[in-house]
Amino acid sequence: MGKLETSPKNGARKSAGWQAEKSTMMQVAILESAIDCFIDLGYSNTTTAKIAEYAKVSRGAMMHHFPSRLRVLQAAIEYLHKKRLQEYDMLMANIDVPDRALSRAVFYESVQMAWRYANLPSFTAYQEILAASRTDRELAEFMAPVERDFENQYREHAKSMFPHWSDLGEYLDLAIDVVVFTTQGMALSHMVQNKEARVDKMLNFITDQLQLIYGSAVSES
Amino acid sequence: MGKLETSPKNGARKSAGWQAEKSTMMQVAILESAIDCFIDLGYSNTTTAKIAEYAKVSRGAMMHHFPSRLRVLQAAIEYLHKKRLQEYDMLMANIDVPDRALSRAVFYESVQMAWRYANLPSFTAYQEILAASRTDRELAEFMAPVERDFENQYREHAKSMFPHWSDLGEYLDLAIDVVVFTTQGMALSHMVQNKEARVDKMLNFITDQLQLIYGSAVSES
DNA sequence: CATTTAAAAAACAATCCTGTATGTTTTGGC
DNA sequence: GCCAAAACATACAGGATTGTTTTTTAAATG
Numbered sequence: 001m002g003k004l005e006t007s008p009k010n011g012a013r014k015s016a017g018w019q020a021e022k023s024t025m026m027q028v029a030i031l032e033s034a035i036d037c038f039i040d041l042g043y044s045n046t047t048t049a050k051i052a053e054y055a056k057v058s059r060g061a062m063m064h065h066f067p068s069r070l071r072v073l074q075a076a077i078e079y080l081h082k083k084r085l086q087e088y089d090m091l092m093a094n095i096d097v098p099d100r101a102l103s104r105a106v107f108y109e110s111v112q113m114a115w116r117y118a119n120l121p122s123f124t125a126y127q128e129i130l131a132a133s134r135t136d137r138e139l140a141e142f143m144a145p146v147e148r149d150f151e152n153q154y155r156e157h158a159k160s161m162f163p164h165w166s167d168l169g170e171y172l173d174l175a176i177d178v179v180v181f182t183t184q185g186m187a188l189s190h191m192v193q194n195k196e197a198r199v200d201k202m203l204n205f206i207t208d209q210l211q212l213i214y215g216s217a218v219s220e221s
Numbered sequence: 222m223g224k225l226e227t228s229p230k231n232g233a234r235k236s237a238g239w240q241a242e243k244s245t246m247m248q249v250a251i252l253e254s255a256i257d258c259f260i261d262l263g264y265s266n267t268t269t270a271k272i273a274e275y276a277k278v279s280r281g282a283m284m285h286h287f288p289s290r291l292r293v294l295q296a297a298i299e300y301l302h303k304k305r306l307q308e309y310d311m312l313m314a315n316i317d318v319p320d321r322a323l324s325r326a327v328f329y330e331s332v333q334m335a336w337r338y339a340n341l342p343s344f345t346a347y348q349e350i351l352a353a354s355r356t357d358r359e360l361a362e363f364m365a366p367v368e369r370d371f372e373n374q375y376r377e378h379a380k381s382m383f384p385h386w387s388d389l390g391e392y393l394d395l396a397i398d399v400v401v402f403t404t405q406g407m408a409l410s411h412m413v414q415n416k417e418a419r420v421d422k423m424l425n426f427i428t429d430q431l432q433l434i435y436g437s438a439v440s441e442s
Numbered sequence: 443c444a445t446t447t448a449a450a451a452a453a454c455a456a457t458c459c460t461g462t463a464t465g466t467t468t469t470g471g472c
Numbered sequence: 473g474c475c476a477a478a479a480c481a482t483a484c485a486g487g488a489t490t491g492t493t494t495t496t497t498a499a500a501t502g
Contacts, residue, residue, distance in 0.1 A: 023448095023449085040356065041356055042265070042352075042353065042355070042356040042357075044263070044265040044266065045265065045356065047488085047489060047490085048489075048490070048491090049488090049489075049490095057450090058450060058451050058452080059451085059452095060449090060450055060451045060452065060453095061449070061450045061451070062450095063490095063491075063492090064448090064449060064450065064451095065449090067491085068490085068491070069489090069490065069491085124355075127352075128352075130411060131263075131348075131349075131352045132263065133411075134263070134345075135261065135262055135263040135266065136263075143411075144413065147411050147413050148413050148414075151413060151414065170422075173419070174419075174422055174423070174426060177419055177422070177423055178403075178423070178426065180406070180410070181402075181403050181406035181407050181410060181423065182399075182402050182403055182406055183406075184406045184409070184410060185401070185402035185403060185404075185405045185406025185407075185409070186402050186406075188405065188406070188409055189401070189402060189405060190351060190354075190364075190368050192365065192368050192369050192372060193369075193372065198394070198395075198398055201391075201395050201398070202395070202398055202399070202402065205395060205399065205430075209426075209430060243479095244478095244479080247479095268458085268459060268460085269459075269460070269461095270458090270459075270460095278480090279480065279481050279482080280481085280482095281479095281480060281481045281482065281483095282479070282480045282481070283480095284460095284461080284462090285478085285479060285480065285481095286479090288461090289460085289461075290459090290460070290461090
């Protein structure tokens with residue numbers, strides 16, 4: 001009941017490596033299930049049994065591929081990391097900059113994408129892990145390079161998007177911090193009243209600040 | 222071994238209510254230990270045994286005062302809530318405003334205090350609880366009014382601190398959000414590189430933004 | 443087709459945690 | 473001093489979770 005495909009379909013005859021394919025399919029299913037568990041149950045409530053249940057796989061089968069809980073979780077974190085890097089590129093690629101003119105619209109779209117980024121399910125999953133890492137030394141060490149990766153991606157993308165700023169590193173870093181801290185602060189806050197309106201105001205406000213920072217940067221150069 | 226005072230000291234003769242006093246002493250010790258556990262171990266790793274160990278009390282004694290884990294945790298949350306409200310007042314009372322002049326120094330000190338507030342141990346403990354509440358419906362319902370309390374405190378304090386803004390609710394709310402989201406976003410982010418410098422830049426930047434918002438507010442009135 | 447190997451499922455032991463139940467000490471009133 | 477009640481300590485049962493072991497099933501190969 002509820003297994004993955006257990007035998008090759010008639011159409012696709014037994015190809016040499018179909019077993020390996022099925023194996024990786026299952027592994028992906030397990031990792032994605034682990035991430036879903038982070039989101040639904042929280043990091044520490046993500047048990048091996050729950051992951052297997054989500055993946056519609058017996059716990060024994062899972063333990064065959066990932067010999068311990070830690071291994072599953074670390075693999076899931078790596079999987080999530082790659083996914084988030086991709087999602088970031090996807091979102092930012094959506095920004096419409098007809099002729100690379102630094103209009104307000106460009107800034108605003110960037111801010112909006114950052115906000116969307118902080119509202120993806122993968123962001124929630126990631127925050128669960130980060131929160132757990134605060135009191136889990138081993139996990140924290142595992143996460144450190146991941147965090148560095150993100151900081152680098154932010155900077156690299158910003159550099160390519162706003163080449164004028166490439167030289168003025170300080171202002172660029174400030175602009176990034178403003179956007180990241182604000183959007184993530186909003187995403188992590190549990191706003192009770194008129195969330196939408198406040199978010200909207202904040203996003204517009206940040207956009208204005210970006211323009212201001214940019215103005216300072218160019219006037220200084 | 223390692224108990225609280227188990228009998229009245231010679232100096233203080235058996236007063237009528239000393240038993241009740243000792244009882245509340247122990248309860249306070251337990252609640253503070255629970256909060257320490259949140260900080261050291263994380264919310265979900267805070268077991269009844271650990272709390273008792275931290276409080277240097279037998280688990281049985283603890284279960285006598287708090288019949289279930291949930292009760293201890295809820296009592297600890299309420300205790301933490303009061304503590305945080307007090308700490309906020311303490312910090313904000315420190316802001317030196319000689320003649321209520323709205324100089325940059327006043328804004329800056331406010332921002333700095335908000336940053337300090339987000340770096341208190343109690344903030345960490347609180348975030349542990351908030352994070353856990355995301356996947357714990359019962360806890361979330363328990364936390365909702367607490368969150369409202371804080372939002373109200375922010376607004377009330379800001380109103381009293383900047384009476385000129387009292388009428389322009391929108392700008393005041395924006396200013397509060399800017400400070401809260403930014404400082405909390407920073408506190409929750411795991412900055413890897415030159416944290417101090419970035420924080421310093423952000424605090425100064427926010428201060429400038431507050432002045433700007435204030436300028437918009439007064440020019441509109 | 444038979445056999446060997448990998449994959450999957452199930453069963454098991456060890457640990458931890460909660461809640462309760464039972465036993466012991468201490469306190470306050472008489 | 474004595475007794476009832478509370479405060480405190482210890483012991484135990486039930487459930488959950490992890491990792492291991494054992495059994496069963498499926499696949500690959502000669």
